[in-house]
Amino acid sequence: MKPKRILVAVNGSKADAGVVELACDLSKRSKADIYAVYVVEVKRSLPLDAVIDSEMKKAEDVLTQAEEVAGERGCELEADIIQARDVGPAIVEEAVEREADLIIIGLTQKRRFGTFSLGNVILHVLKEAPCRVLLSRESLLVEVITA
Amino acid sequence: MNVLVMGCGRMGAQLASLLDAEGHKVTVLDIDAHGFRRLPPGFGGIALVGDGTSEDALKKAGIEEADAFVAVTQGDNRNIMAAQIAKHIFNVSRVLCRIYDPLRRDIYEALGLEAISPTTVFAQIFKDKLLSM
Amino acid sequence: MYIIIVGGGTVGYYLCEALLNEGHEVLVLDKDAAKCERFGDDMGSVCMRGDGCEAATLAQAGAARADVLIATTDEDEDNLVACQVAKYEFGVARTLARVNNPKNEMIFKKLGVDRTINVTNLILDHIEGDLPTHPMVHLLTMMEDGTEIVEVRVREKSTAVGKAVKDLSLPPDAVLVLLIRNGYKPQTVIGDTVLEVNDRIIALTPTAAEDVLRKELTGLD
Structure with missing residues (x-):
C-alpha cells in the first residue's frame, strides 16, 4: 500500500491515537500527506454555519491531541474542522475534495442496545467512499483496562 | 342524545353498544364494513360505511343532527381531522377524540379539542395498580 | 429560506430537488428508511427519518426556525396535522398542504393551513384554460x-x-x-x-x- 493522501477521521474517542499512529506509519514509505478531520455535527435546530463554542473547543482539543501523537511519531498532519448535518457523508465528501486515496477510521468496541454495532458513520464511509478504507478496531484489552 | 361514532374497532363498537343500551340514538361510521361484526346482535343503532374525514360522508351519516361526535379510529390524524371538521365545520356541540400520541394530544387540547390519550391513561392505571399491590 | 417538506414521495422528491437548486435550505421528513436513503444517495444530507406529524420529530428538525413547511404526503389527514403542529406548536410562518380530496381545501383553510394545493383542481383549471x-x-x-x-x-x-x-x-x-x-x-x-x-x-x-x-x-x- 503506497498511499499519497491519507484522510484520518478523528472524533475524540479512544481510537483516535491508534488511528493517527497507523496513518503516520503508513505515510512514511510513500511520503504521504495526512489530513486529520473532525466533523462537528450540527443539529437541525441550528443553521449549518452556527458557531457552537463548546463543540469548537472540543474539536480543537481533539485535533491538537492528534497533532501531538503525530509529532511523537515524527510526522506532520494538516488538521481541519468541518461542520455538517451527518458525519458519514461529510467524511466521504472531504475525501473526495482532498482527493484522498486512503481513509482511516477508528472503531471503539460499540455495544449499543446490547448488541455489537458498527454505527451509521462507519457503515456510510464503507459503503460510499471512493477510495480505500481502513477500519481500525481498538483492542479489547484497552477497553477492559480503562473500563 | 344523538351520537355519531367514527371508527368501529373494539373501542368504537363497545361505546356504541353502551350508548345504544341506554337508549341513545347511535350511528357508527367505519371505512370498512368488517368492523361492524363487533356490534352486538341486538344493536339498535345505524351502521354506515364511509370515510369520517370526508365532509360528504359525515353529512350522510347525519352529523348535522348529531349532539355529539366521537372519533376513535386507529389513526390519530384521522381522529384529529374528523373531530375538527365536526367541531368547526358542523358546529357539533360535544366532540371527543382519541389521540394515542400524548404529545399530539397536548397540542390539540391546547387548541381546544377535547381529546383522550389511552397511552397516558393506561400507563397511569398500570402504575397505580402495580404500586398498590 | 429554511423549508421543511413532510413526505418523501414523488412530490416531495422533486420539490426538494427544485428548492435546493434555488439555493434554499431543505429538509425532508419521511417515516420510511428506504425513501430517506434515496435522498441521501442523490442529494446528500437532506432527509431525516421520522414522522412529520410528531412534535418530537419536528423539534429535532428545527421547525422553530423554519420559514415554510410543505406537507406532501398522499393522506390528507397527515398533511393537515403536520401543518397544524408546525404552525401552532412551532410558529412556522407559512404552511402549505397538498390536498387530495378537493373538498378539503376549504376545510384546511378554515383550520389554519395557509395554502392548499389540489392536483384535481389544478388539472381542471388547465382543461378549462385549454x-x-x-x-x-x-x-x-x-x-x-x-x-x-x-x-x-x-x-x-x-x-x-x-x-x-x-x-x-x-x-x-x-x-x-x-x-x-x-x-x-x-x-x-x-x-x-x-x-x-x-x-x-x-x-x-x-x-x-x-x-x-x-x-x-x-x-x-
Whole structure:
C-alpha cells in the first residue's frame, strides 16, 4: 500500500491515537500527506454555519491531541474542522475534495442496545467512499483496562 | 342524545353498544364494513360505511343532527381531522377524540379539542395498580 | 429560506430537488428508511427519518426556525396535522398542504393551513384554460379571501342577452369588470352596458357565488 493522501477521521474517542499512529506509519514509505478531520455535527435546530463554542473547543482539543501523537511519531498532519448535518457523508465528501486515496477510521468496541454495532458513520464511509478504507478496531484489552 | 361514532374497532363498537343500551340514538361510521361484526346482535343503532374525514360522508351519516361526535379510529390524524371538521365545520356541540400520541394530544387540547390519550391513561392505571399491590 | 417538506414521495422528491437548486435550505421528513436513503444517495444530507406529524420529530428538525413547511404526503389527514403542529406548536410562518380530496381545501383553510394545493383542481383549471369554448374559465383565485377572477362567455340561451347589466340578477358581491366584444376595444362594464351573444366578460366573484354568476350569464346549470 503506497498511499499519497491519507484522510484520518478523528472524533475524540479512544481510537483516535491508534488511528493517527497507523496513518503516520503508513505515510512514511510513500511520503504521504495526512489530513486529520473532525466533523462537528450540527443539529437541525441550528443553521449549518452556527458557531457552537463548546463543540469548537472540543474539536480543537481533539485535533491538537492528534497533532501531538503525530509529532511523537515524527510526522506532520494538516488538521481541519468541518461542520455538517451527518458525519458519514461529510467524511466521504472531504475525501473526495482532498482527493484522498486512503481513509482511516477508528472503531471503539460499540455495544449499543446490547448488541455489537458498527454505527451509521462507519457503515456510510464503507459503503460510499471512493477510495480505500481502513477500519481500525481498538483492542479489547484497552477497553477492559480503562473500563 | 344523538351520537355519531367514527371508527368501529373494539373501542368504537363497545361505546356504541353502551350508548345504544341506554337508549341513545347511535350511528357508527367505519371505512370498512368488517368492523361492524363487533356490534352486538341486538344493536339498535345505524351502521354506515364511509370515510369520517370526508365532509360528504359525515353529512350522510347525519352529523348535522348529531349532539355529539366521537372519533376513535386507529389513526390519530384521522381522529384529529374528523373531530375538527365536526367541531368547526358542523358546529357539533360535544366532540371527543382519541389521540394515542400524548404529545399530539397536548397540542390539540391546547387548541381546544377535547381529546383522550389511552397511552397516558393506561400507563397511569398500570402504575397505580402495580404500586398498590 | 429554511423549508421543511413532510413526505418523501414523488412530490416531495422533486420539490426538494427544485428548492435546493434555488439555493434554499431543505429538509425532508419521511417515516420510511428506504425513501430517506434515496435522498441521501442523490442529494446528500437532506432527509431525516421520522414522522412529520410528531412534535418530537419536528423539534429535532428545527421547525422553530423554519420559514415554510410543505406537507406532501398522499393522506390528507397527515398533511393537515403536520401543518397544524408546525404552525401552532412551532410558529412556522407559512404552511402549505397538498390536498387530495378537493373538498378539503376549504376545510384546511378554515383550520389554519395557509395554502392548499389540489392536483384535481389544478388539472381542471388547465382543461378549462385549454378549451376556449368553455363558458366559464377561472383566470385567478385569490385564496386569501376566496375571490376569483373568471372569464364568462354570454351564450344564446342566457336570459342576460339584450339586457343592461344593472337589470341582471347578479350575486351581490360579484362585479363585472371588463367587456370584450369582437371588433371592439375591451371596455369597462357600466350599469347601462347591454350584453350581446358571444360577449366575453371578465368578472370578480366570491367562489361561493360562482355558480349563480355562471347560470345568469351563460344560461347553463
